[in-house]
Amino acid sequence: MRERHGADEASAEPLVSVASLSRTFGSKKALDDVTLAVSRGCVFGLVGENGAGKSTLIKHLLGLWRAERGEVRVFGLDPVLEPTTVLGRIGYLSEQPDLPGWMRVDELLRYTRAFYPRWDTAYATQLLEQFGLDLDARVKTLSKGQRARLGLIAAEAHRPDLLILDEPSSGLDPIVRRDILEAIIRTITDEGRTVIFSSHLLDEVERVSDHVAMLHQGTLKLCAPLDDIKAQHRRIVLRFTVPHADPPNVPGAIRVEGAGREWTVICDGSRIHVPAMAQSLGASIVDDCAASLDEIFVAHAAVN
């Protein structure tokens, strides 16, 4: 079986590195001292509520915004200083792909192809057929789903080293969402290519990501391999003999939520001995299982 993360790849420079990046819009801190690295060959999931700073971070990676404070490197280069080199190796799809409505589908693809020496016409044709896109249709007449698919072809057909998808699934039906997820999997099964994928649909992120970063109000709350995040967070349901008006004080818990006799605790299961914790509280354990990414996210977002 093939190892996708060999020792030499792990020790190599990260594909993307962000160091102490801060950005303010007026009095609002859109990004506050964000530091992270994306290694080659992985799917990096970026999660957070609307306005958490996901798109702001991505715009810095694309060189659309200059770092106010801190440093951004993509392929080891500053994307603001070397936009042509950096953007030539990136495929980008946003929530609302900015495609010229008056163009026909074939015109748009010919136009896009001109920017990318590595454009793979056979691959683009294959995707067009798979998605059932009409070459003669005007872009403005396409449905939201078909427009997203066209955006995906434009982002993917030059086989970029880095595919960046910013909330690509927003407002799309499950079939188009699946096409997008399939594109992510295709991209990384192609040796050495990397995906950054931002979404508020956490089950999608859980499906495809190797590494997950969680932004909340501009700060990075979590940034770790998905396996580690899953292994560390447990969801424990406790039942007490007498009702509690306030959440019971559970040492080491990230979040305690519930009412009356039954309370749900999200905690780091590798640090807490659950039966001992329940016993010391005088509660019985009703359920103890791995927390979903959704529950983990909500728990961390609630902590300030």
Place this chain on the structure above:
Amino acid sequence: MTLRLNASSGTPLYLQLVERLKHSIATGAIRAGEQLPSVRKMAEDLVINPNTVVRAYRDLESDGIVELRHGSGVFVRESVSARADLMKKAEPVIRSAVDRLEALDLDEDDIRRLMENELALRRTARQTRKRRA
């Protein structure tokens, strides 16, 4: 092969995949000696990260259920067929029991409840014996 995974259940996807594959092997849907799909194909079919598939295959390997043959793929071990055979042998036993229960005019829920009760009784009896010993 249809394997549905649920990414919002909390159970890590690789564990879900391990369980689904074990089930398919135990019921004979995947036979001994058969080759499992490549990591790439499995990842693309299920729309999950290829590393998740790698991890599931490694788990199955360390449980002795599959073997990784370098360069040629992942194969279900011959030895697991013993268990599948046993399950096959059990099928007529359970079929005749269910036939007789249905003859008594019991419905599906009744039969399931009876089966679970019987298993629970035996479990309690075993635990009591253990405690006394």
